[in-house]
Amino acid sequence: MARNTALHFRVVEGRGLPAKDVSGTSDPYCIVKVDNEVVARTATVWKNLNPFWGEEYTLHLPMGFHSLAFYVLDEDTIGHDDVIGKVSLSKEWISSYPRGIDSWINLTHVDPNEEVQGEICLELKVLEEPQRRALYCHVIEARDLAPRDISGTSDPFARVSCDGHALETAIIKKTRFPHWDEVLEFDLEEGVPGKEPKGSRVSVEVWDWDMVGKNDFLGWVEFSLDALQRSPAKGWFRLLPFPTAEEDAGGKLGALRLKVRLAEDRILPSMYYQPLIELLVESILCPAEQEEDVSPLALLEEISSVESRQDVATKLVKIFLGQGLAVPFLDYLNLREVTKTTDPNTLFRSNSLASKSMEQFMKVVGMPYLHEVLKPIINRIFEEKKYIELDPCKIELNRTRRISFKGSLSEAQVRESSQELLKGYLSDIMESIIGSVEKCPAIMRVAFKQLHKRVEEQFPEAEHEDVKYIAISGFLFLRFFAPAILTPKLFNLRDQHADTRTSRTLLLLAKAVQSIGNLGLQLGHGKEQWMAPLHPFILPSITRVKDFLDKLIDVDSESAGKAQPRTLFHPSVTIKEGYLHKRKAEGLHLLPRFTFKKRYFWLSSETLSYSKSPEWQVRSSIPIQRICAVERVDENAFQQPHMMQIITQDNEGQLRTMYIQCKNVNELNQWLSAIRKASICNERMLPSCHPGAFRGNRWTCCLQPDRTVHGCSRTHSAMTLGDWSDPLDPDAETQMVYGQLLLARDKLREKYIECSDVGLALEQERGPGTRAQGEQGRSCQDRQMAAAARLLNVIQALERAHSAFERREKEEADNDSHHP
Incomplete structure (x- = not known):
């Protein structure tokens, strides 16, 4: 498990x-x-x-x-x-x-004294000898200590204190991974064991030695002498700050x-989640004929909190994508939403499960599409940094000097210039969107086609002609394109947020795109009348948007529906790519900046390859299955920040290390995460590695002179950042839905009892003339009770399965402790 x-x-x-x-x-x-x-x-x-x-x-x-x-x-x-x-x-x-x-x-x-990190490896025990009782303390090593010196290292030593006496280890210079291997002993009072003062403590402190000024605190760990008397302590212990009231x-x-x-979950084998998945799938494949929909999926929406609705929607979208049923799932939710709506102006305006599911669905399946449509234009806006402002209250004429060699422009000139620039950007954005029909994923197009159909059926009147378009554009423009234009960083279109000037440009463009997505319904009715100069551009765009949406939903539902669900990356698909700096294997005597070469990297599920540029024909490749570790590198190894190492094993079993530098910490984390995900199933992953480099005949991290010595730091091969491009994991997604059901179990029970009480009341009140109506009401209550009961049974079964696995784990752990 x-x-x-x-x-x-x-x-x-x-x-x-x-x-x-x-x-x-x-x-x-x-x-x-x-x-x-x-x-x-x-x-x-x-x-x-x-x-x-x-x-x-x-x-x-x-x-x-x-x-x-x-x-x-x-x-x-x-x-x-x-x-x-x-x-x-x-x-x-x-x-x-x-x-x-x-x-x-x-x-x-x-407080620097609280900024401690790392672990220390110790062995402590009380020795009982004929003529002597002593505390034996073996200070072995420490790892990942906080850097306290300008060089990015420390000069650590350990101090052990017991009964008012203290002993210290040697100082190990310039390392965060000291290896002491020293034994320190304290004589304890002879006589009856445990005669020491009640509550006697043994503390091990780690300090950074400084030649000038006071030493810097690196952390400590404390033990009870009584506890050591009963049971020796041996292993790695986390260093803690001195206790202070923060x-x-x-x-x-x-x-x-x-x-x-x-979310801390034990993921059970798939078979245990099947009953829950079948219940959810049954809700959409066998919907109730009656208007009152009382399926398990409908109950899940009813009992889940508003705060958790986005998480629930994301997990459900992924579950149904894994089942190949994403379109029927969305159609089921959208149909429920549409049939409940009487005023078309309020359609999908709430944060219902249908709205959130459509929103998350677009992000899961449509992010590559979004990037292809918007990224070139967004990059240009960031690079050009034009001063654009239409609101007279916000125009700052002193800022316009940069855009005119003749000094400051007048307010009218600023507005005229801004209008032209905005129209240019907006024209490029709309051209890119309207020309993107074939780039849009087929599954998105089919989902929009179904939505168009449901809205048209609910609002067939001529005066509601535009509602079926607004339903789609409300998601595609208002919840997808416009937010990405407004904050490109949150959609991975840029590494950084926009500066103040560019941010204002993006806001004005996002407002215009929203107006187009609303098919101009709000034009002229808002408070921002200064946006009026863009109306002559927005109004003609509305007709083009309708044509675009007509083409978007002109898709074969059957062929798109047969597409295989995305569970793993196709081997040839590029997961991540971009320029990085690769360190040359030779040239140790050169200055660090000469040993790094700029190379373009591609990562797929099969290879990590690189060449001089994206167009370069000759590529070097590393098979993913040979990767043993992907880890950060200490800054002091090459005096360079944001570095990682990729350790591979060749056919002869020899380990090879490639060092790569990224431009910032976010890019470093993204590449670490992506390569770890691609290699997570490899059989020969290393449990430890050196976060430094072997230079000057020793490791820069632990100072060991043996190149082949075991790593001084543990690896983090499965620590990854979640991403929209992650492969689907149906078991993990279903476990999260189970977790939400578990939190809402009391609400579910209340629903069951409420249905039961209402059903009994209907039974008692039913008279000869209301038999048919009573039967219908009773049938609805019965179905609600049945749905609630089935969900409660599934929750109980999963709870029992978790308990059984936990007991088994505990028994295995107990057996291991008794049979070392």
Whole structure:
């Protein structure tokens, strides 16, 4: 049974941040760390003390974790970035909110003595000898210690304290992976064991030695002497900060709004999830004939919370994609939504399961399409950085000097220039969208075709002629294209958020695209009358959009429906590509900057290949099955940041290492994640590796002189970032749906009891003249009760299966401990 720990977090926004720049503002960004490992960096929001990021991540952590921390920094072009503050959340605290956290949390000061990391390997026991009792402490090694020196390393030593006495190990210079292998012993009071003062403690502290000034604290671990008397301690122990009461600075450092949810699941074998999948599938393949739909899927929507609806929608979309039934699933939800709607103006305006499912469906299957349509234009807008403004209240004439050699332009000239630029960009966007019919995935086109049909059936009147178009464009334009134009970073169209000027351009373009997607219904009725100059462009575009949508839904439903569900990448599909810097294998004597060459890389599920440029015909390739580890590299190894290593094994069993440098930490995490996903099933994955490099006849990390010595740090081969292009995992998706049902079980029981009570009341009130009506009402209640009962039975069966596997795991663990 597989374990799956998924950490979902969203850095929403900040407020009340302190000004760090002389201009009275800051340029804030967030660094996100899991157990002191950087897993994400948000974009910088320039000159803003109340920044909005809205960046969302999913991190898969098979090894578990201890803490999640968000650091807010102020970016400086010269010198080091200023640390503003942090929010640190323990795993235990996050776990105490099974439905997730969504709140403002005050930033706390960053105390270097609390910024500890890493582990220490120890053996401690009480020796009972004829003439002597002693505490035996074998200080073996440590790994992943915090860097305290400018070089990116530390000079660590360990101090062991017991009963007021202290002994220290030797100092190991310039390493975060010290290997001491020293035995320190303390004489304990002779006589009766346990005569030591009650509560006697043994502490092991790790410090960074400094020649000038005081030593820096690197972490500590503490043991009870009584406990060591009963049972020796041996193994790796996590280093902890000194216990202090963490103060949140009373809001003086500002606050972050964060959304965090932890999903710790045991994924059962597929057979255990089949009854739940069959219930969900039955809902769409055998829908109730009566108007009142009481299927298990309808009940799931009713009992799930509004906060969890997006997660539920995403998982259901993936489950039905895996079953090859995504279109019938969406059609089922859309039909329910359409038949419940009496006013066409409110169609799909709520965050219903139908709306969320369509939205998530487009992201799962349509992101490559979105990138192909919008990315070239978005890149051009970012590169040109034109000053564009139509609102007279926001025009800043002093900013226009850059666009005119004759000095500042008048307000009329700015508006005229802005109109022309906007029309140019908007024309390119619309041309790209309207010409993209054949690029749109067939399954998306079929889903839109079904939606068009359902809306037309519900609103056949002539005055509602446009409703069937608005239903589709509401999703495609208002919930897909327009949000991607507004914030390209959130759709992976750009690595960074736009600066203030470009952001305003994107906002104006997104508003125009929304107006076109609304088929001009709101034109002239809003408060933003200054958008009126674009109306002559928007109105003719509406006819073209209708023609585009007519062509989009002109698709053969049968052939598209027979397409194989996406469960794995096709071997030839490029998962990721782009320029990276590859380190030459030779030339150790050269300066580091001369040993890196720019190469274009392609990753598929079969090979990692590279060449001088995308057009270069000659490529070098590494078979994916030969990859043994993909890990970060310490910055001090080559004095270069954002580096990773790919360790492979050749036909003779020899390990080879390729070093690659990325341009930033996000690109590093994305490549690490993508290569790990491609190689996750490889048989010869290494349990440990060296985060440094072998240079000057020793490893830069642990200073060992033997090139073949085992790695000093554990590997993270299964720690990956969730992505829209991930292969489908039906078992993991169904487990999440089960988790939501488990949280809502009480609501489901209440529904069952409510149906039962209503049914009994109908039975008692039924008279001779109301027999048919009573039978119909009773039948509806019976079906609701049956659906609720079947869901409750499935929940109970899965709960029993989980308990059985947990018991078996515990028994196996107990057996292993008794038979080492």
